[in-house]
Amino acid sequence: MGRGIAGLDKMYHIVFIAALIFLAVMLMLCLICAIIGPRIADRIVSVNMMGTIVMVMIAILALMQEEGYLVDICLIYAMISFLAVIVLTKVYMGVYIQKKEEEEKKNGSH
Incomplete structure (x- = not known):
């Protein structure tokens, strides 16, 4: 942005702001x-x-501000988010398996 037609740059800015607002509501x-x-x-x-x-919001901000380092932050955030979901899933599966084993012990002893 900033290198093209003035009206087009303004429209891109409006679209980016609308997308950020929509994503904030969805968040x-x-x-x-x-x-x-x-x-x-x-x-x-x-x-x-x-x-x-x-991640999408950070990418849009990187486009709006024309800052390349925000894309690096977006990639780092993607890795951290992925690891967080994997850890949460692993914990959830451990709890689920533990509850299932406890139920089997209760049903087997009666």
């Missing part, structure tokens, strides 16, 4: 879903979606 909805989600799997998916939305 809040994902946060609500992560808090009140009926199952843990729904919460994990919401956290993953929140990470993806934040």
Whole structure:
């Protein structure tokens, strides 16, 4: 931006701002879903979606500000978000397996 037609640059800026506002609303909805989600799997998916939305927002800000280092931050955030979802899934599976084994012990002893 800043190198092309003035009207086109203004339209890009408006589209980017609209996209950021839309993504912010979607981020809040994902946060609500992560808090009140009926199952843990729904919460994990919401956290993953929140990470993806934040990455897209950082990428849009990198385009708007014409700052290349924001793309590096976006990539680092993507790796951290991926690892967080993997850890949450691993913990969830451990809890699920433990509960299943406890139920089998209760049913087997009676």
